[in-house]
Amino acid sequence: MTAPVRPASQAQLSARRRRKAPVRISPARRAVENLVIQIILIGAFLVLWEYASDRWVPKLMVSKPSDIGAQIWKWTLDGTFVRNLWVTVQATALGFLLGAAAGMVLGFLTGAWRRVGEILQPIVTAFYTLPRLALAPLFLLWFGLGMEFRVMFSATIVFFLVYYNTYFGVREVSQELIAAVRIMGANPLQVALRVIVPSALVWVAAGLKISVPYALVGVVVAEMLASDEGMGFLLSRGASQFSAAQTFAAIFGLLVVALVVDWLITALTNRALRWKTAGSMQN
């Protein structure tokens, strides 16, 4: 069994806001200073890396920033990056959507209907304990080497994360609240749409948020296992050709994707859950 990812509670959120640092420098100034320090740290690391390569550590293993930069530049110009990134992003998005949709639907059904939950929940948990990698050969057999394999592989990872969060989110909804709303006049559909779904949304959002990076991981792993395109393919090809520069360039590309995806998801979920922080923002 997994522990579902807990959304930050109201109290935690407001506590975080209240506990401010003593006011000596303005927050904007502090942010700029932090950024400068971060750039200096990373710069120093790159310089050290450049220097150490082939002096302290064999270049074959760690490459060096200038070579990696050249490789990134080359792949940017000849379209390798764009083409493979697009393939990976597409598979990630599809895997995420498929896994999340299935997880939400099944999580909702098993959470809201006690009997359905009693029957299906143990089955889902049994499948969850199975190592996901064990499914890869089977999936290859079913879906072949194409996009479908990567999408399905990533979807199974996302599915469980979203499923458990949705299930627990629905189960968390207070029976007292449901009783009150029913007496007010709500029919079962209204109870589901106006109470259970929005109440569970905080949990579901938390599940969706953490599963995006896993969707990406799933696709990259699948691409490394069996594919002739995508960032995972670039990674494993670089390694198999003993080109550390290519591998690092591929990792850099993945890093950029991961950051963009995380930023997008944060922006989206903050928007959907704005009511939750309304109180602490205005006090």
Place this chain on the structure above:
Amino acid sequence: MLLDINDVHFGYQNEVELLQGFSLHVEQGEFVALLGPSGCGKSTLMNLAAGLLNPLRGGVNFGGHPLHGLNRDVGYMTQGDTLLPWATVAKNITLPLELRGVPKAQREEKLDKAVRLVNLAEHRNKYPSELSGGMKRRALLARSIIYDPPMLLMDEPFGALDAQLREVMHQELLNTVARTGQSVLFITHDISEAILLADRIIVLGGLPLRVLEETEVPFGKDRKLSEVRTTKTYADMEVHLRELLRKADALTKSKQH
């Protein structure tokens, strides 16, 4: 007679029957307090009146008709915070009207009246997270009376409030129901709360549940609570009920294990 619980039997799965032939009646406009130790079956009784539970035997009549399924002619207010956190105070209070398909213009009109009744007029556009405990209680009260149900079912509605705020809410509740003429079935294990609010107090205890005593409270509908508290009658009733509740407590506990 508005609520008529007649010779009802009820028990939860795999447990001793909590109610074995229990009866309870509430008249139109009457404020009845159910006083009893926790775990004796007060909430169970209320949920039977609300139609959330069904009796195994015997019947519940409401407004002269046998109750089948949910009772949507009652307002229902419990100890928990059952406001929808993602909706404003106004949206929360008008939710029952919306669910009942009342047109928007009429909803606005009723909302105006309700928020004034519970002193929330300036806070109608806030979210529940921006309200104090007392304001939340007022919003819940407004929500349970906005569709003019003839009866309010209140299950320890002020249980989580501090003493001072509770006093304020008591007077406001009395003023409100005095104006609307609604009946109230009010659950509490707080003796002074029962005396201050009710026209009639029913002390419950034991397993199966039974009525240990029924007392009329002689203060009338337009009582001022600050005055009631200083009377000898209040003090005497409190002493008497405290003794009785101690007995009820012992009676309930001895049978439970």
